[in-house]
Amino acid sequence: MHKIFYVIFILPLIFYLSGCGVLFDDPIERFWNNGVMPSQNEMEAYSLCIRKSEEMYPQSIDPDGSKRVPYTRACMEQEGYW
Incomplete structure (x- = not known):
């Protein structure tokens, strides 16, 4: 059993x-x-969203990434991937 x-x-x-x-x-x-595997377009969108989040919340402002991660997810949702 x-x-x-x-x-x-x-x-x-x-x-x-x-x-x-x-x-x-x-x-x-x-x-x-x-x-x-993720498509090339998805990887490019992910890279773009990462860059946007790093510009919006630099390491000096957000050292632990608590603001960058939600911003990146929202960006990917806006791009239509997540």
Whole structure:
């Protein structure tokens, strides 16, 4: 009974949680997404949004990035990618 519990509930939970919080171009994420890579346009938009956020909130103003990250996400949503 315990083996069935682990197979049905615990292992999928581990795989599900391993997909959270990985890097943008991490091998685990590529495996998780079945090898899907972001398009060139998406990467260019991401770079543009990163540059905009760094111009808007320089390192001297936002040392921990707490304002840059939401700005970058909003920019990507505005570009239609996230």
